[in-house]
Amino acid sequence: MPPLLEVRDLVKHYPLTRGVLFRKQIGAVKAVDGVSFDLRPGETLGIVGESGCGKSTVAKMLVSLERPTSGRILYKGEDITGLSGRALKAVRRNIQMVFQDPYTSLNPRMTVGDIVGEPFDIHPEVAPKGDRRRKVRELLDVVGLNPEYINRYPHQFSGGQRQRIGIARGLALNPEIIVADEPVSALDVSVQAQVVNLMEKLQTEFGLAYVFIAHDLSIVRHISDRVGVMYLGRIVETGTDTEIYDHPTHPYTQALLSAVPVPDPEAREQRERILLTGDVPSPTGIPSGCRFRTRCWKARERCALEVPLLAVPAAFRDADTPARHDSACHFAEEKRVVPGDPRGHTG
Amino acid sequence: MLLEVRDLYVEFRTRDGVAKAVNGVTYSVDAGETLAVLGESGSGKSVTAQAVMGILDTPPGRITGGEVLFRGRDLLKLKEDARRAVRGAEMAMIFQDALSSLNPVLTVGDQLGEMFVVHRGMSRKDARAKAVELMDRVRIPAARERVGQYPHQFSGGMRQRIMIAMAMALEPALIIADEPTTALDVTVQAQVMELLAELRRELGMGLILITHDLGVVADVADRIAVMYAGRIVETAPVHDIYKAPAHPYTQGLLDSIPRLDHKGRELYAIKGLPPNLTAIPPGCPFHPRCPRARDVCRIDVPPLYRVSEERRSACHFWEETVDASSA
Numbered sequence: 001m002p003p004l005l006e007v008r009d010l011v012k013h014y015p016l017t018r019g020v021l022f023r024k025q026i027g028a029v030k031a032v033d034g035v036s037f038d039l040r041p042g043e044t045l046g047i048v049g050e051s052g053c054g055k056s057t058v059a060k061m062l063v064s065l066e067r068p069t070s071g072r073i074l075y076k077g078e079d080i081t082g083l084s085g086r087a088l089k090a091v092r093r094n095i096q097m098v099f100q101d102p103y104t105s106l107n108p109r110m111t112v113g114d115i116v117g118e119p120f121d122i123h124p125e126v127a128p129k130g131d132r133r134r135k136v137r138e139l140l141d142v143v144g145l146n147p148e149y150i151n152r153y154p155h156q157f158s159g160g161q162r163q164r165i166g167i168a169r170g171l172a173l174n175p176e177i178i179v180a181d182e183p184v185s186a187l188d189v190s191v192q193a194q195v196v197n198l199m200e201k202l203q204t205e206f207g208l209a210y211v212f213i214a215h216d217l218s219i220v221r222h223i224s225d226r227v228g229v230m231y232l233g234r235i236v237e238t239g240t241d242t243e244i245y246d247h248p249t250h251p252y253t254q255a256l257l258s259a260v261p262v263p264d265p266e267a268r269e270q271r272e273r274i275l276l277t278g279d280v281p282s283p284t285g286i287p288s289g290c291r292f293r294t295r296c297w298k299a300r301e302r303c304a305l306e307v308p309l310l311a312v313p314a315a316f317r318d319a320d321t322p323a324r325h326d327s328a329c330h331f332a333e334e335k336r337v338v339p340g341d342p343r344g345h346t347g
Numbered sequence: 348m349l350l351e352v353r354d355l356y357v358e359f360r361t362r363d364g365v366a367k368a369v370n371g372v373t374y375s376v377d378a379g380e381t382l383a384v385l386g387e388s389g390s391g392k393s394v395t396a397q398a399v400m401g402i403l404d405t406p407p408g409r410i411t412g413g414e415v416l417f418r419g420r421d422l423l424k425l426k427e428d429a430r431r432a433v434r435g436a437e438m439a440m441i442f443q444d445a446l447s448s449l450n451p452v453l454t455v456g457d458q459l460g461e462m463f464v465v466h467r468g469m470s471r472k473d474a475r476a477k478a479v480e481l482m483d484r485v486r487i488p489a490a491r492e493r494v495g496q497y498p499h500q501f502s503g504g505m506r507q508r509i510m511i512a513m514a515m516a517l518e519p520a521l522i523i524a525d526e527p528t529t530a531l532d533v534t535v536q537a538q539v540m541e542l543l544a545e546l547r548r549e550l551g552m553g554l555i556l557i558t559h560d561l562g563v564v565a566d567v568a569d570r571i572a573v574m575y576a577g578r579i580v581e582t583a584p585v586h587d588i589y590k591a592p593a594h595p596y597t598q599g600l601l602d603s604i605p606r607l608d609h610k611g612r613e614l615y616a617i618k619g620l621p622p623n624l625t626a627i628p629p630g631c632p633f634h635p636r637c638p639r640a641r642d643v644c645r646i647d648v649p650p651l652y653r654v655s656e657e658r659r660s661a662c663h664f665w666e667e668t669v670d671a672s673s674a
Contacts, residue, residue, distance in 0.1 A: 049618065050532035077526045145520050188387040188557060193603035195617040200613070213534065222605035222614065241610055259537035261562030262607055265585045268566060276534045338608045 002077070003038035003096075004177060004209055005062070010035045010071035012057050016284060030283050031057040033233035034071070036310070039177065044203065044210040046241075047225030048217055049258070052280055054228040055213045059181045062211060063097045064088060064148040088146055093123055096175040100182035102162030106154040112165055113150040116140065119172040126173050139168040142205075144198060150294050160191035164198065171202065184205065197222060216262050229253045232291045233283060239325030249313060249332040252292050258337040267339040269339045274337070288329065298331050306330065348416075349553045350399070350438075350521055351375040355413030357394050357577075360406060366624040368394045370577040371413075373651075376553040381544075383556045383568035383585070385600075389621055391577035392557045396523045398423075399555075400440050401430045436466050439514035443526035445506035449498040453461075455509050456494035461517040481512040485542060499592075504535035508614060511543060518550055525557045527637070540567055560605060565589060570657075573597050576622050576632035579651065583658040591672045593660035595637045598672050631663070639664050 013028040032054040039045050049055045060066040062073065064080070072079050080091045102326060106115055117136045120127045127135045137147035143164040153194035154162055163183060170178050183199070184192045196219065214220050218226060221241050228238040229252065237250040248254050255274040262271075276295045281287055290308050293299040313332035316324040323334040357369035371389040374380045397403040399415050401422060415422040417438065422430060442448040450458055459481055460474030469477070473546040475494065482490035485508040487501075498506055507527060514522050524543065528536040544567050547554050558564060564571055564585065571588055573596065581594040581654040587593045602615035619636040622628055628635055634644040643663055651659040654669065662668055 050534065106370060160620065187602055188621070189561070190603055191618040191620070193605075193614040194618075196605070197614055197616055217533070218605040218607045221607060221609075222611055245607065255534060257607070259533045260607055261536075261540075261560065261566045263565050263589060263601060263604060265562040265565045265568075265589055273537060274539075275538055277503060279535070280532075 001041055003040050004076060005039040005211075006074040006077075007038070007058075007062075008036050008072045008074070010058065010061060010073065010114045011069045012054070012061060012066060013069045028282050030233050030286055032068075033063070033286065035230075035233070037228055037235065037238065039209050039211060040208055040275030041176070042203070042207050043225045044212055044223055046220035046227040047211065047213045047230060047235075048215065048220050048227065049214060050256075050280065052232075052283065054233040054283075055230050055331075056181050058230075059179045059211065059213050060098065062177075062179050063095050064092055065097075080087055089122070093126075093173045094175050095177045095179065096170040096173065098163075098166050098170045098178060098180040098183045101186055102166055103160050103186070106162060108154055111151050111153055112140070112145075112157075115165060116172060117156070118166045119169065124171055135172070136168075139171060140165075142171065142202070143168045144194075144221040158191070159187050160195055163187060163195050167198065167202070169197075171206070174206070175208070177209045177211065179213070182215070183212075185214060185216060192219070199223065217245075217257060229256065232280060232286060233305055234291065234328070236292065236329070237327045238310065239327070240322075243322045243325040245338055246336065247325075247334050248337065249316070249323050249325070249334050250292075250329045251296050253300055253327075254335050254337050255295075262339060264339065271339050272337065290328070300331070302330050348373050349378045349380075349418065350555075351414075351416040352395065352399060353414040354415065355395060355398060356411040357398055357403065358409050358411055360409070364625040367627055368577050368624055369398070370627070372574070372577070372579055374572045375584065376521065376555055376580065378553050379547075379551045381539060381547065381554040381556060381567055381569045383558060383564040383571045384574060385551035385561065385564055385571055387559055387621060389576075389624060390655075392574050393525055394577075395574075396440070396525055396555065396557055400438065400523060401434060402440070432466075435462060435519070436517045437519050438521040438523065439517070439519045439529045441507075441510050441514045441522065441524040442520065443476075443529050445503065445510045445530075446498060448510060449506065451498055454495050454497055455501070459494075459509070459513055459516060462513065466517055477516075481516055482509070484515075485509070485512045485546075485636065487512075502535075503531055504539060507531060507535075507539050508542065511539070511546070515546060515550070519552065521553045521555070523555045523557070526559070528554070528563065529558070529560070536540040536563075536614070543567075548583070561600060573600075576627050578632065579626065579659075579663065580633065580650075580661045581659065583654070587658060591669050593654045593658060593665045593669045594633075594662045595639050595664075595668055596633050598668060599636075599638075632662070639668065 012032040013030050015025045016027040017023045018026045061068050067306040068081055070138050073081050113136050117132050140147045146179050147166050158286055184195050212223050227244045228235045231252050237253045255276050258274040287294050289305050290303040308325050308328040308330050310328040313327050355369055355372045359366040372395050384392045401551050443640045457480045461473040461480035463469040463477050479490045479494050528539050567587045571585050572579050575596050581597050599617040617636055630646050631644045631649050634640040649661045651661050652665050654660050
């Protein structure tokens with residue numbers, strides 16, 4: 001099946017300027033600095049990374065809330081980055097977004113019915129005027145909310161229920177793609193599972209493709225078919241969930257995975273922690289060569305001179321192992337860092 | 348015992364009625380020990396800590412019963428100035444949000460030094476030197492140069508180190524850390540937790556770690572107390588609870604977190620929502636969400652049953668719960 005979305009060399013730079021009258025550019029915040037990936041129908045692509053890695057900016061560009069500085073986003077083969085007016089509106093209908101914060105992404109002065117039904121004002125062809133209330137009730141039911149709540153306001157709902165409202169709004173126009181930016185990170189553990197399960201159910205029911213962006217590596221593994229790891233504006237490693245979690249080859253992915261606290265006290269002693277030193281460099285002054293080299297324990301001279309490309313590393317090119325996947329490191333090596341399950345479950 | 352909280356009750360007067368935030372909490376921490384207090388939002392874990400520290404907003408909050416014994420003295424009976432002498436010097440707190448807990452218009456050196464000026468009567472110059480020493484100790488690079496900088500000039504992880512430095516300044520016997528790494532990225536979180544554990548070992552302090560993260564608890568705690576609706580529902584040594592939880596709520600939490608080591612099938616989801624604290628259900632407060640609930644659960648509040656020497660569970664059916672989870 002051809003991909004729904006093809007993202008190629010996507011770049012977003014925010015200019016830093018000085019002066020009011022004679023503005024001149026003195027630099028740029030390189031939020032996203034060359035990101036490429038495909039999204040196929042019905043699949044979930046997880047994007048993980050720490051704050052400031054550019055994952056949310058990628059999300060905004062996918063739903064045309066931000067215009068890329070360069071690069072292309074192809075939706076079913078058509079470049080949508082330059083679209084405007086009616087053509088853009090038509091594409092946006094198919095790519096919807098669910099936001100992180102269920103407390104600020106819903107207008108407190110609108111009823112739930114108005115919030116979920118608002119997309120119909122912009123795309124009246126989806127639901128004729130007389131039919132909207134019925135459509136909204138249906139949507140509330142689909143996301144597990146009582147349709148009788150249609151006249152309530154957001155503050156009358158809990159965080160988890162609010163996130164369901166946000167999802168209902170995202171579904172209103174029958175999109176093919178949902179971009180979810182940290183959809184469960186503001187929720188309590190017991191409610192998180194409810195929302196994750198709902199998203200999986202809806203995916204099967206409506207054949208949705210998800211771009212699921214999060215910093216929680218366990219949730220991303222659970223929901224994703226493929227995973228991309230971002231660092232400072234770029235994807236540094238990408239592959240299936242098994243390839244990334246059980247056979248990571250990029251040092252950053254390894255450090256990230258080794259730092260995740262796992263709910264197993266026995267792992268404390270056995271586990272090898274890779275503690276990175278220092279902080280992520282500022283996106284206004286990205287290191288030359290490999291952008292991870294300033295925190296990497298393997299960095300050598302070559303890393304400062306040559307940008308590593310996101311491709312299958314030479315060492316694994318002919319090997320028949322799950323380590324054979326794209327990794328942007330000159331010295332890629334496989335290293336297992338995730339400990340096993342204490343209660344002996346298997347996948 | 349360094350700290351013993353006994354049968355503590357805290358209420359808040361709100362527009363919707365009286366919110367019963369803490370309903371008979373009992374826990375203790377020894378010197379050199381790490382107790383994790385685990386709970387979701389509204390479980391009362393932070394309110395209990397605020398009552399222990401004596402920083403509860405009263406009103407609207409009100410302590411309606413119980414004792415907080417610190418080295419045998421009931422802190423709730425102390426006058427405010429005596430309390431203030433304990434706070435900072437003998438027990439200190441680290442908050443989640445370092446940026447809003449630090450004063451933005453004072454340099455970090457002034458804020459760290461203030462501890463020594465106020466509690467130890469040091470000169471400002473000596474206090475400054477102490478501040479540099481502390482910053483070195485929490486491994487802030489270039490401490491001497493950075494001591495004159497303001498909080499906004501530090502990264503999130505570095506600010507949390509400053510908070511830790513401030514809490515440790517007077518080498519207190521007890522530190523309460525309320526979600527100390529929740530706002531931090533995972534690689535930075537690991538650095539900060541490591542630092543905290545190291546300092547605790549070095550100084551032999553007691554540590555109460557308040558968190559919602561079962562992973563963080565497994566990493567650092569000796570014992571755990573799980574809270575729900577203002578009550579402790581289970582306490583146990585940390586190794587036991589992960590192997591075989593003795594309360595359905597703990598079990599539900601453990602089953603609902605996705606795993607890092609395999610993809611897994613559908614997640615277990617605890618049905619429903621945490622209770623409204625102005626109308627906590629009668630009987631066991633967890634019964635409306637509990638898969639094991641029976642008639643008795645709707646009527647009788649379960650006491651903390653003795654599961655073993657070191658374990659307690661507030662579930663009428665703790666035996667089946669342990670059996671089911673260890674099967």
